[in-house]
Amino acid sequence: MTATALLSCAGRPVGRYTYLPDTAGRPYLHPVTTLGGTPVTEERPADHLHHLGASVAVPDVAGRNFWGGRTFVRGRGPTELDNHGVQRHLGWKLCDPDGFVQELSWEAEGGELLREHRTVATAALSGTAWALDLSFSLTNPGSTDLSIGSPATNGRPGAGYGGFFWRAPKEAAPPAVFSASAAGEEAVHGRAADWVALCGDGWSLVFAGATDETRRDPWFVRTAEYPGVGSSLAAAERLPVPAGATLVRRIVTVVADGRLDRAGAAALVRRAVTA
Template structure:
């Protein structure tokens, strides 16, 4: 199935399927409020039938924006956005801790009839203006398939510490809050994903928070329309050898969210001049897929 790509320079990249449905909009001109951690994000993401599967600035967490890279606890700074967790005090509004991710440009931009592959250069900037890290981000839209009613987005990160001190990555859990591993690539679902079904291979649904595994899926029945959607989150094979092991941060209630948490239970440090990388895949599908269908589909999408 062919795609059409448009680029509003300085604003966003949009990808539309052959039927005219805009399935992805990647916004790299950040929203204006620095408290929300100004950085690029992908929203909306839609199925081929046009059903939206991301939320944007929900009333409970205005800094949740579609699919975005985050680091909630990074050497005392918050690159997630919003309130910061302080042990013994809870979540506090500490705008002086909120950093940003600056879009510096695209070093590669390749488009074909069936694929978009973009490499973006970014700089992570702490609240006081000091540049802490350089990121090379890869975004690839592919496998747009009318027969299966699905498409895939690959998202990669390679982050290099550019400061003179180690970068220490953590989460609210490493700071003292149990089972709150907010950090890493994070998806926020729209409100009609609340109460949806979450499943992963070999793990009971009630035990998914903080678990590990190659993939996790989230399905829902939409409000207003007679339709279901499925979003699948998958690790690339090399993530098993990454700088730090990952765990799933996942909630269906009170709001729908999934994060590839790279520092759920334990902190890890990145020395000056050192780099790390992760690669992820998100599959957006029409219909309510089950474990067998997800596994079969992922097996048919080579990395």
């Protein structure tokens, strides 16, 4: 079953949400644009064909790959494995132009590992900025405990990606990245911060963790190799999800025309998180 939702904000189209189970394995947002129409996501870029705009992607759920591409195996490195899972669309609880509520089943090898409740909403912040509010609740519906991992927990230092992830467009020059207290990929990557800004040619994205748990997740940041920002569910240690337990994360992303400075990013984040 395919599924599509079109998002708008302040009367303007700002995003397309697509689920194509036979080709993507997970739903994702692309294209996402600023209010002025500038694209701020990239789909299937040549450097990483499994990067799909903005999505929730995890490379290791009990050994199954819900990220795409190769799996990092301790002692072997990136390895092609037949271990890929799919986030199956179960249905909409709500689907309006300014947001939706979706139920998903994370399945691999014919069984369900996680059940997800996902909420996405848009909110206008100014004439040049809007916010994408995405939250996801992952429940282990089985009788067996499981855990979430990453290449970092499997032996690749610094590669703690997995969770919310946003692939931005690759431009001639790498984007600037900064938080409230640091600047540059090396200074921001792998550290927790209330928000992280990524600024390219005529656009800015500001990512904010909007719950206590999300704020404790370190940020995964890339600018030199490719432009992308995500939250890390398992940055250094595997994240347990006991039988019957639920984990919740919420990321609010400011999408703005122009290049924000630190003060401008902080001001928009404050408005976005309380909008």
